[in-house]
Amino acid sequence: xxxxxxxxxxxxxxxxxxxxxxxxxxxxxxxxxxxxxxxxxxxxxxxxxxxxxxxxxxxxxxxxxxxxxxxxxxxxxxxxxxxxxxxxxxxxxxxxxxxxxxxxxxxxxxxxxxxxxxxxxxxxxxxxxxxxxxxxxxxxxxxxxxxxxxxxxx
Amino acid sequence: xxxxxxxxxxxxxxxxxxxxxxxxxxxxxxxxxxxxxxxxxxxxxxxxxxxxxxxxxxxxxxxxxxxxxxxxxxxxxxxxxxxxxxxxxxxxxxxxxxxxxxxxxxxxxxxxxxxxxxxxxxxxxxxxxxxxxxxxxxxxxxxxxxxxxxxxxxxxxxxxxxxxxxxxxxxxxxxxxxxxxxxxxxxxxxxxxxxxxxxxxxxxxxxxxxxxxxxxxxxxxxxxxxxxxxxxxxxxxxxxxxxxxxxxxxxxxxxxxxxxxxxxxxxxxxxxxxxxxxxxxxxxxxxxxxxxxxxxxxxxxx
Numbered sequence: 001x002x003x004x005x006x007x008x009x010x011x012x013x014x015x016x017x018x019x020x021x022x023x024x025x026x027x028x029x030x031x032x033x034x035x036x037x038x039x040x041x042x043x044x045x046x047x048x049x050x051x052x053x054x055x056x057x058x059x060x061x062x063x064x065x066x067x068x069x070x071x072x073x074x075x076x077x078x079x080x081x082x083x084x085x086x087x088x089x090x091x092x093x094x095x096x097x098x099x100x101x102x103x104x105x106x107x108x109x110x111x112x113x114x115x116x117x118x119x120x121x122x123x124x125x126x127x128x129x130x131x132x133x134x135x136x137x138x139x140x141x142x143x144x145x146x147x148x149x150x151x152x153x154x
Numbered sequence: 155x156x157x158x159x160x161x162x163x164x165x166x167x168x169x170x171x172x173x174x175x176x177x178x179x180x181x182x183x184x185x186x187x188x189x190x191x192x193x194x195x196x197x198x199x200x201x202x203x204x205x206x207x208x209x210x211x212x213x214x215x216x217x218x219x220x221x222x223x224x225x226x227x228x229x230x231x232x233x234x235x236x237x238x239x240x241x242x243x244x245x246x247x248x249x250x251x252x253x254x255x256x257x258x259x260x261x262x263x264x265x266x267x268x269x270x271x272x273x274x275x276x277x278x279x280x281x282x283x284x285x286x287x288x289x290x291x292x293x294x295x296x297x298x299x300x301x302x303x304x305x306x307x308x309x310x311x312x313x314x315x316x317x318x319x320x321x322x323x324x325x326x327x328x329x330x331x332x333x334x335x336x337x338x339x340x341x342x343x344x345x346x347x348x349x350x351x352x353x354x355x356x357x358x359x360x361x362x363x364x365x366x367x368x369x370x371x372x373x374x375x376x377x378x379x380x381x382x383x384x385x386x387x388x389x390x391x392x393x394x395x396x397x398x399x400x401x402x403x404x405x406x407x408x409x410x411x412x413x414x415x416x417x418x419x420x421x422x423x424x425x426x427x428x429x430x431x432x433x434x435x436x437x438x439x440x441x442x443x444x445x446x447x448x449x450x451x452x453x454x455x456x
Contacts, residue, residue: 098390099395099398103414109390144398144399148403151312151403153345153407
């Protein structure tokens with residue numbers, strides 16, 4: 001069965017650029033321009049990847065991102081695009097989050113989607129969850145901890 | 155832009171050696187020249203220069219050494235044209251000891267660099283955090299900090315930023331003759347003995363009690379240092395993570411303005427071009443690296 005990717009982008013043009021590029025990865029892609037419709041689509045058929053385009057989103061939509069991420073199940077990957085992606089280091093959630101701040105790059109996003117679908121196809125590639133710890137999977141956190149320790153900033 | 159206007163000086167800085175700084179410099183120069191700008195790339199990796207190698211230029215009439223050692227009078231005399239329209243190169247030399255540039259020669263060089271007739275000047279700076287590198291970075295219109303997404307490179311990047319912030323404030327306070335604030339700044343350098351001053355904001359808070367007016371100026375000076383960070387040889391996820399992390403540390407501990415991180419992907423085309431001694435933009439203009447460099451140029455030009 002083909003993997004399913006759901007894109008939330010309030011920008012019709014950007015959203016459709018992403019749809020066209022990601023569809024070339026042999027996955028099924030749907031685009032939604034509201035969070036309510038996106039959430040309904042996720043519940044209707046849980047995807048492998050959700051792409052959240054925060055550029056152009058309204059402030060309320062961006063503020064709801066942590067809650068949105070918190071409702072996603074552990075087997076869904078969330079890719080957050082745009083400048084607001086940088087605010088995600090403290091999100092406590094079960095799903096795997098990756099942030100792509102900066103200018104939107106369809107090639108890079110498609111590569112990430114492909115990687116995530118490959119991970120999902122091969123469950124052995126999933127890192128084991130640590131029982132009893134917060135399910136925070138933003139990789140920047142570990143890097144930050146290392147840097148803070150080595151630079152004696154803690 | 156006219157020939158009379160001062161060039162936009164872009165300092166390309168790679169505090170950790172081997173992060174691809176010269177490759178980025180060479181290819182950015184090519185991309186800017188191809189966009190129609192007059193570009194001079196200056197190899198300021200004094201004592202260990204090799205920017206010319208990336209262009210396959212095996213011999214040049216004069217190098218920067220000839221200017222610094224007063225063998226030629228004008229900096230323009232050591233500017234070598236390349237076969238890329240609009241792009242010239244000032245090749246660095248390798249005279250032993252040239253890296254320890256005396257202050258007066260550094261000032262002379264900076265003065266002459268500013269007068270070169272071009273639109274963009276790329277300074278390919280040496281690795282490390284020596285005063286020479288920091289001072290060239292401080293005169294640049296834009297500082298482009300090149301790193302890879304690993305911990306040692308990011309540590310070097312942070313150390314460079316911290317050194318630069320401290321040097322800038324130290325130079326200002328010396329000029330202002332504020333011994334009290336200089337003493338406080340010295341204390342802030344030693345995080346082990348003064349952990350209460352480990353962030354610039356904590357330093358500002360204490361400085362405010364000593365001299366509110368100078369502290370206000372220091373804050374403004376610090377805000378003017380506005381570097382861009384480029385994560386090289388990164389997958390999108392690794393680049394984003396490194397960017398999030400370094401931005402957070404820059405804001406939290408150095409009170410610096412942060413920007414979206416620029417990311418350049420690992421691409422075997424770079425190695426292939428290096429083997430041929432040619433910038434990859436000339437050799438494989440449609441490769442991933444070239445696309446990422448085009449985005450960097452877009453940011454720098456706008």
